[in-house]
Amino acid sequence: MTTITLHDLTKRYRDVTAVDHLSLEVRAGAVTGFLGPNGAGKSTTMRMLLGLVQPTARTATFDGVRYAALPHPARTVGALLDPGVFHPGHRGRSALRIVAAATGVPDRRVDEVLDVVGLTDAARRRVGGYSMGMRQRLALAGALLGDPETLVLDEPANGLDPEGMRWLRGFLRRLAGEGRTVLVSSHVLAELAQSVDDVVIIARGRLVTAGGMSDLLASHHQTVLEELFLDLTS
Amino acid sequence: MSTFVHTTVTAEVRRLRATRSTTVSLLAVLAFTAFIAVATVLLAGHQENGPLTAHNLDDAIRAPAKVLGFVLLLVGVLLSAGEHRHHTVVPTLLAEPRRRRVVAAKVTAMAGLGAVAALAVAALVAAVSVPMLATHDAPAQHLAALPAGVLALVVTSVGYGVLGVALGLLLRNQTTALVTALVWQFVVEGILPVVLRAPSLPTYLPGGAVSSLARLGHHTAHGALPAWQGGMLFTAYAVGLVLVATVVSVPRDVT
Numbered sequence: 001m002t003t004i005t006l007h008d009l010t011k012r013y014r015d016v017t018a019v020d021h022l023s024l025e026v027r028a029g030a031v032t033g034f035l036g037p038n039g040a041g042k043s044t045t046m047r048m049l050l051g052l053v054q055p056t057a058r059t060a061t062f063d064g065v066r067y068a069a070l071p072h073p074a075r076t077v078g079a080l081l082d083p084g085v086f087h088p089g090h091r092g093r094s095a096l097r098i099v100a101a102a103t104g105v106p107d108r109r110v111d112e113v114l115d116v117v118g119l120t121d122a123a124r125r126r127v128g129g130y131s132m133g134m135r136q137r138l139a140l141a142g143a144l145l146g147d148p149e150t151l152v153l154d155e156p157a158n159g160l161d162p163e164g165m166r167w168l169r170g171f172l173r174r175l176a177g178e179g180r181t182v183l184v185s186s187h188v189l190a191e192l193a194q195s196v197d198d199v200v201i202i203a204r205g206r207l208v209t210a211g212g213m214s215d216l217l218a219s220h221h222q223t224v225l226e227e228l229f230l231d232l233t234s
Numbered sequence: 235m236s237t238f239v240h241t242t243v244t245a246e247v248r249r250l251r252a253t254r255s256t257t258v259s260l261l262a263v264l265a266f267t268a269f270i271a272v273a274t275v276l277l278a279g280h281q282e283n284g285p286l287t288a289h290n291l292d293d294a295i296r297a298p299a300k301v302l303g304f305v306l307l308l309v310g311v312l313l314s315a316g317e318h319r320h321h322t323v324v325p326t327l328l329a330e331p332r333r334r335r336v337v338a339a340k341v342t343a344m345a346g347l348g349a350v351a352a353l354a355v356a357a358l359v360a361a362v363s364v365p366m367l368a369t370h371d372a373p374a375q376h377l378a379a380l381p382a383g384v385l386a387l388v389v390t391s392v393g394y395g396v397l398g399v400a401l402g403l404l405l406r407n408q409t410t411a412l413v414t415a416l417v418w419q420f421v422v423e424g425i426l427p428v429v430l431r432a433p434s435l436p437t438y439l440p441g442g443a444v445s446s447l448a449r450l451g452h453h454t455a456h457g458a459l460p461a462w463q464g465g466m467l468f469t470a471y472a473v474g475l476v477l478v479a480t481v482v483s484v485p486r487d488v489t
Contacts, residue, residue: 044489051331052324052488068331077328085324087253087316094252098322102245102329104237142325 001028002076002150002181004049008058011044011205018044019055020205026183026198028149031176033196033213033225034185037233041205042185043081046154050079062150074103075146080153083135085142088128092119092138095127096145103146113141118167132159140168150181157188169195193225203233238339242330246313246343249322255312259305260351264358267298271359275366286370294359295383299448300441302355302387303394307415310344310398315408323488333484340399341476348391355391356384382461386448389465393472397440400472403479406486443468 004026011019019041026032036042047053049060051067059066062077070076086095096110114120117137122130130138136159143151151172157165165188172195176182186192199216201208209216209232213225222228250256271294278286317323330336360380398415405411419441427435436442437459446464459467 047487047489050328052327054485054487073331074329079328081324082321085321087249087320087322089254090252094248098245098248098252099325099329101248102241102326104241 001179002063003027004060004062004150004152004181004183005064006045006049006060009045009048009055009060010057011041011048011053012056018205019048021057022202022205022207024200024207024210026181026200028181029176029179030197031172031182031184031195032198032200033192034183034200034202035189035192035229036185036202036208039204040202040233042202043154044205045202046079046081046152046183046185049152050077050081052081072104072146074099074148075105076148077150077152078143078146078148079151080136080139080143080156082154083132083139083159085139086127086135089126091124091126092130093123095138096141099142100145105145105147109145109147113144116144117141133161133164136160137164148180151175151183153182153184155186156184157186157191165191189226189229199225199228201229201232208232238335239342242335242339243342245326245329246339247346250309250313250343250347253312253316256309256347259309263298263302263305263351264355266301267355268358268362270294270297271362272366275363275370278370286367289379290367291360291363292379292383294363295356295380296386296448298355298359299387299390299444302351303390303444304415304419306344306348306351306391306395307398307401308412309347310395310400311402311408311411311415312398313340313344314399314402315406315411316402318406319408327488334480337399337403337476337480337483340403341396344395344399345392348393348395349388352388352391353384356387383448386461386465389469390444390448393444393468396472397475400475400479403483404475406483438467440468440471443471 006022006024009019009022010017022045034042044053048055049067062070067073067077093110093114096114097107100107100110114123117140119134119137119141122134127135127138136156140156143153157168160168169191172182172184176197196213198211199213200210217223217225217228220228220231222231274290274294275286277283317326326336327333401411401415402408405414423436423439423441427433437446443459443464446459447461447468449461
């Protein structure tokens with residue numbers, strides 16, 4: 001049961017403040033939607049959380065520990081930040097075997113996660129020949145390799161067909177049901193609304209609101225997540 | 235240490251094996267080396283080529299040092315800068331966020347590949363040259379000199395591979411790194427000493443150090459270093475560039 005905590009997290013690029021004193025908590029056993037308009041700072045926040053981007057001030061932790069200081073980072077936190085993170089000349093299985101070695105998980109786990117995301121039949125094909133949806137599934141397989149307690153997913157529904165989206169929805173619900181922590185950003189609000197328990201909305205790098213989705217909808221007299229989002233960010 | 239080798243280094247070795255350009259370029263070097271070894275024996279004594287001697291095997295083993303080195307430099311650049319081009323740096327750093335370890339793993343994997351490639355080239359040259367020299371009445375008698383030649387080839391190959399990794403880490407852009415390597419080779423080491431009227435300068439640059447180490451070309455005209463000093467100097471360049479690349483690349487954001 002891992003709690004993600006952002007405390008006063010800030011990132012500045014010269015004159016631009018991408019993330020501005022952002023504080024929030026993401027609880028275990030729930031799917032938390034991380035929403036914001038383009039340029040709101042969602043991806044930068046996720047990258048700071050995962051140690052890829054250095055915060056200008058303060059920090060983000062998993063149960064009080066920075067990502068880079070976790071004993072087995074990729075076995076504690078699985079992340080999907082971009083579907084295009086595999087060499088196009090590598091075969092699907094080979095690409096995952098590289099990540100599996102670096103993560104310290106046995107090769108048999110590669111076949112397990114390929115099966116979970118429905119890519120077993122395409123495992124011997126080169127990634128360059130994959131569709132956008134297949135790349136997304138492969139990236140998700142990479143995130144699952146370490147069987148992590150926590151998942152951080154940036155736009156995981158991008159490129160998925162309706163069947164894939166339905167599969168993803170059920171998959172995220174199942175992970176949360178197992179007590180895992182799931183933080184997921186998406187622009188597909190109607191889709192996200194069917195998956196999430198909690199919602200965090202940011203704009204211009206700042207926290208706009210956070211809480212249980214039904215509570216937020218009720219407190220803002222809205223019935224649809226999209227309306228709540230537009231009401232708070234426009 | 236064993237965990238580091240078992241995980242991060244293994245991942246880099248798998249990356250090298252899975253990348254077709256690595257395999258293809260090294261096979262091309264092996265083919266080129268075999269061709270040169272055969273051509274050297276067959277063309278000896280014809281036109282301006284000298285006759286075969288007992289030293290031909292040693293010379294043939296040292297001869298591919300720069301060609302093999304340049305290919306390994308290219309592979310090293312692909313191993314580090316290629317990670318940014320294809321965004322594979324993201325899963326790499328998620329799996330091992332301690333970036334110095336990632337640098338160490340890449341250097342270790344590339345050094346290993348350099349050593350294996352050098353030994354393979356030396357073995358191939360020997361396999362091709364020894365029977366041919368024997369049939370041309372120039373059997374390789376001075377085998378005592380061979381270990382030094384093989385060692386020179388190994389040091390050169392390992393050093394160039396490591397330089398490639400460091401250059402890729404430093405510049406992050408594959409094309410820029412490769413262009414920089416070419417500009418260095420042909421402009422800085424080739425033309426600049428002429429412009430500066432400093433003919434001895436190349437001796438102390440990486441390419442000159444390799445020439446001294448592998449006893450290549452006619453560097454002696456301006457005073458080559460002893461082979462061991464050339465080896466030490468070249469190793470110092472490789473280690474120095476890795477240290478600089480580590481200091482510069484580790485704190486960078488991956489966006």
